[in-house]
Amino acid sequence: MNIQMVDLKGQYKKIKNEIDKAVIEVLESSAYINGPKVKDLQNHLERYLDVKYAIPVANGTDALQIALMALGLERGDEVIVPAFTFVATAEVIALLGLTPIMVDVDPNTYNLTGEIVEKAITPNTKAVVPVHLYGQTADMESIMKVAKKHNIYVIEDNAQAIGADYTFSDGTVAKAGTIGDIGTTSFFPAKNLGAYGDAGAIFTNNDDLAKEMRIIANHGMEKRYYHDKIGVNSRLDSIQAAILDIKLKYLDDYADARRKVADNYDKAFADIDAIQTPVRTDTSTHVFHQYTMRITNGKRDELNAYLNSKKIPNNIYYPVPLYEQEAFKHLAGAVDFLPSTDLLCKEVISLPIHTEMTDEIQGVIIDAVKSFFGGK
Numbered sequence: 506m507n508i509q510m511v512d513l514k515g516q517y518k519k520i521k522n523e524i525d526k527a528v529i530e531v532l533e534s535s536a537y538i539n540g541p542k543v544k545d546l547q548n549h550l551e552r553y554l555d556v557k558y559a560i561p562v563a564n565g566t567d568a569l570q571i572a573l574m575a576l577g578l579e580r581g582d583e584v585i586v587p588a589f590t591f592v593a594t595a596e597v598i599a600l601l602g603l604t605p606i607m608v609d610v611d612p613n614t615y616n617l618t619g620e621i622v623e624k625a626i627t628p629n630t631k632a633v634v635p636v637h638l639y640g641q642t643a644d645m646e647s648i649m650k651v652a653k654k655h656n657i658y659v660i661e662d663n664a665q666a667i668g669a670d671y672t673f674s675d676g677t678v679a680k681a682g683t684i685g686d687i688g689t690t691s692f693f694p695a696k697n698l699g700a701y702g703d704a705g706a707i708f709t710n711n712d713d714l715a716k717e718m719r720i721i722a723n724h725g726m727e728k729r730y731y732h733d734k735i736g737v738n739s740r741l742d743s744i745q746a747a748i749l750d751i752k753l754k755y756l757d758d759y760a761d762a763r764r765k766v767a768d769n770y771d772k773a774f775a776d777i778d779a780i781q782t783p784v785r786t787d788t789s790t791h792v793f794h795q796y797t798m799r800i801t802n803g804k805r806d807e808l809n810a811y812l813n814s815k816k817i818p819n820n821i822y823y824p825v826p827l828y829e830q831e832a833f834k835h836l837a838g839a840v841d842f843l844p845s846t847d848l849l850c851k852e853v854i855s856l857p858i859h860t861e862m863t864d865e866i867q868g869v870i871i872d873a874v875k876s877f878f879g880g881k
């Protein structure tokens with residue numbers, strides 16, 4: 506039995522006719538970069554997310570970098586970032602000569618809260634980058650409140666939660682990635698909305714920031730060959746845009762399929778004491794980019810080895826806190842231990858979850874996990 510963390514080929518096969526046709530259209534159009542397909546995707550993303558501007562770029566890391574570049578920050582300015590995230594979130598901060606301030610996360614949601622952010626604010630703090638880890642929105646209401654109070658920017662790293670809905674206490678609903686000043690996402694193939702190569706996008710409702718980011722993404726150029734600032738080259742290929750535009754139509758169905766897999770796991774593991782299944786908040790829908798649970802009896806590494814021996818794919822996102830990464834040690838400042846981050850790096854494990862999961866395959870995975878814990 507071929508079990509995979511994600512089944513990109515199976516997903517492609519279901520929409521092969523549509524995709525192949527769209528790709529051939531681009532090939533025949535010769536508008537390979539920033540063609541009409543890119544504009545279509547942009548419009549459809551804006552409509553789907555109900556956001557004023559979507560700016561397609563080359564990947565999710567560039568999206569974060571361009572967002573930070575647009576804020577006009579200066580060397581040494583502090584940007585608050587969770588220590589428990591994929592490296593890209595902090596990498597771009599360091600790359601721009603800004604100072605990443607690594608903070609802990611809530612051990613149940615795996616995400617930042619307003620309270621955590623507020624404790625890290627200094628006179629040098631200029632921005633915070635909440636990450637909507639594994640597919641669930643961070644506590645944006647409290648984060649926005651703290652950001653407003655201290656006058657700092659909020660950039661949502663929404664690489665893992667595109668399509669998730671966040672509900673404020675007044676009942677207003679907004680899509681993840683459209684709540685802060687800027688939201689960014691990645692269309693890396695294995696993400697919930699995945700291209701067939703690298704791709705990403707930036708979202709904002711702010712006219713000035715949108716204009717600035719478009720210019721930065723295109724060599725700092727507004728009028729052709731007149732360069733007003735140092736920019737980057739971060740364009741989206743038309744082929745990727747054509748593919749994404751088709752897959753965007755299915756994004757909500759894909760999220761439903763992932764949630765169904767998550768529901769099955771939740772149910773199957775409900776009476777295993779050593780497993781803390783993912784905690785779902787009242788404020789966000791969960792689009793389950795990953796199904797990440799905590800193994801609370803100290804046997805995470807043993808489970809990892811056991812599943813590997815049974816050829817059941819599984820992964821540890823992420824095994825090392827940012828402040829312990831070789832590349833970031835010199836930037837960690839006074840931080841050398843954050844209790845929840847440290848705990849999560851030792852306890853989390855992610856099981857296969859994707860849009861093509863059959864009950865049969867999931868049954869095999871569930872049985873393997875249960876047998877490790879001494880079940881039948």
Ligand SMILES: *Cc1c(COP(=O)(O)O)cnc(C)c1O
Binds near residue numbers: 565567593662691705
């Ligand atoms: C994938 C990811 C990124 C980077 O996206 P790329 O498209 O691979 O550059 C950034 N942040 C998070 C949280 C991610 O999961």
